[in-house]
Amino acid sequence: xxxxxxxxxxxxxxxxxxxxxxxxxxxxxxxxxxxxxxxxxxxxxxxxxxxxxxxxxxxxxxxxxxxxxxxxxxxxxxxxxxxxxxxxxxxxxxxxxxxxxxxxxxxxxxxxxxxxxxxxxxxxxxxxxxxxxxxxxxxxxxxxxxxxxxxxxxxxxxxxxxxxxxxxxxxxx
Ligand code: HEC
Numbered sequence: 001x002x003x004x005x006x007x008x009x010x011x012x013x014x015x016x017x018x019x020x021x022x023x024x025x026x027x028x029x030x031x032x033x034x035x036x037x038x039x040x041x042x043x044x045x046x047x048x049x050x051x052x053x054x055x056x057x058x059x060x061x062x063x064x065x066x067x068x069x070x071x072x073x074x075x076x077x078x079x080x081x082x083x084x085x086x087x088x089x090x091x092x093x094x095x096x097x098x099x100x101x102x103x104x105x106x107x108x109x110x111x112x113x114x115x116x117x118x119x120x121x122x123x124x125x126x127x128x129x130x131x132x133x134x135x136x137x138x139x140x141x142x143x144x145x146x147x148x149x150x151x152x153x154x155x156x157x158x159x160x161x162x163x164x165x166x167x168x169x170x171x172x173x
Contacts, residue, residue, distance in 0.1 A: 035065040042113055042125040050127065050153065060153040067120035068172045071161035081162030084155045098163050103134065107167035119160055119171035126156060 039048050055064040059077075062070050071077035085091060085098065093103035104112055106122075113130065115121030129136035151159075164171050 037064060037067045037120060039124055039127070041128045042115070042121075043129070043131050048128060055153050057154045059157055063119070063123070063153065063157055067118070069119035069123075069157050069160055069164075071157050072119070072164050072170045072172055074161060077158045078162045078165045081155075081158035081160070081165075084151070085159050085162060088151055090159070098166065106163050109167060109169050117169060117171065118173075119157075119164075122160055122163070122171065123153075123156055126151075126159070127153075 036052065039050060040046065041048050052064060055061050059070045062068065071081070085094075086096075090098070093101055094106055095101040098106040100106075106116075108117060111117055111122075112132075113121070113125055116125055125134065127136065160171065
């Protein structure tokens with residue numbers, strides 16, 4: 001192999017290695033000791049990331065690691081979830097009991113987007129929006145380009161726990 005070709009091979013190897021590094025840095029695994037679910041947009045099933053630092057409570061960290069919502073069935077969290085739902089004006093479109101108004105009812109057990117029967121799926125829908133009139137994080141009140149503005153993952157899990165408390169599924173099935 002000529003010196004030139006050998007150099008080229010080395011360069012390719014290093015380029016490959018640094019590409020792997022970049023992928024690692026982009027994942028949200030640091031806060032959960034390596035385990036983290038992959039968030040998929042409801043619009044197109046494409047992967048999107050949420051700053052892992054925003055998952056700043058034990059429940060939020062557990063969700064990030066497992067996709068399960070530990071607040072389902074927790075009376076205090078459910079009561080808080082109802083308040084957060086009102087605070088972020090979800091009520092305006094989905095009704096005070098989330099049974100539907102301008103927007104659809106949210107209690108299931110069937111959903112326009114079937115993945116919303118799971119807590120991971122409904123979290124993705126609320127966080128990232130849909131193409132059919134549901135803005136990311138209930139846009140209008142919050143800035144979707146600023147992850148620190150608006151609903152936090154912990155608040156989102158409480159909303160979901162409240163919604164589940166009125167339906168027949170837990171979403172953690
Ligand atoms: C401006 C009105 C509006 C606001 C505010 C709003 N939504 Fe929606 N939402 C909609 C509409 C319209 C749809 C139907 C979207 C579609 O068909 O793609 C929807 C869909 C949804 C779905 C999916 C339902 C299904 O059957 O798959 C969920 C879950 C949801 N909204 C939760 C929320 C939560 C939680 C909030 C508050 C953070 C919120 N929405 C705020 C209008 C709104």
